[in-house]
Amino acid sequence: EVQVVESGGDLVEPGGSLRLSCAASGFTFTNAWMNWVRQAPGKGLEWVARIKSKTDGGTTDYAAPVKGRFIISRDDSRNTLYLQMNSLKTEDTAVYYCALYSYGANTYWGQGSLVIVSS
C-alpha cells in the first residue's frame, strides 16, 4: 500500500525556518517524482515545489512565491522527502502535503502537516 506521511509542522515566528519531512513507503521512492502542495486555511490548493528522481536528473522547481526561500530535497536511502523553509512569512501559513507525482497528476497524498507562521 502506497503511503506518504508528513511531519515537522509547527508554530514559527516570521523570518524563522522549519524543515518538513515526508516518509514514503509502498512504492519505489528512488524512481519517484515528488511534489509539495500547500493549502492555506479556508483556501485552495497551491503547488509549492517538485523534485525529479535522480535517474531523471534530480532537478527541482519552485512556485514563484517560495523560490529562493524554500528548498526541496530527497534522501533515497531513507525514502524521505524534505522541504526546508526559510525566511518564513505569515502568508506561508498552511497545511503542507507531500504527494507522489506521475504523468502530470498527484496520485497519492499524505495527511498533511500544519505550519503556522505567527508572532
Add this chain to the structure above:
Amino acid sequence: QSALTQPPSASGSPGQSVTISCTGTSSDVGGYNYVSWYQQHPGKAPKLMISEVSKRPSGVPDRFSGSKSGNTASLTVSGLQAEDEADYYCSSYAGSNILVFGGGTKLTVL
C-alpha cells in the same frame, strides 16, 4: 502563473449529473493533456479522481468522467450520491515544470 478558473459552487440532486468547468489558457489546459481532478472532503487530504484529462484511477467510480475542449476542462459526476458532496480542484501542467491549480468548486448534493 495564474490559477485556473473554476466556478465557486455547483449543485445537483441525488441521481442527477453535474459538470464542473476548469478554464485556463493555451499555456496550460489547452497546451497539454495533463489535466487532473481532485476530490477533497472537509478536513481530509485531496484524492485523485481523474488524471491525463480523462483517465480514472483504480477504485474511482465510473460515475466520474473528465474531458477537455480547447482551454477548458470539465469534470462530470453522474448519478450524484450524497458522498460526492466535497470540494473539487482541477490542476494542469503549465510548461516550464510548473503546476497550477484551480480555485476549487464546492459541490453540494441537494
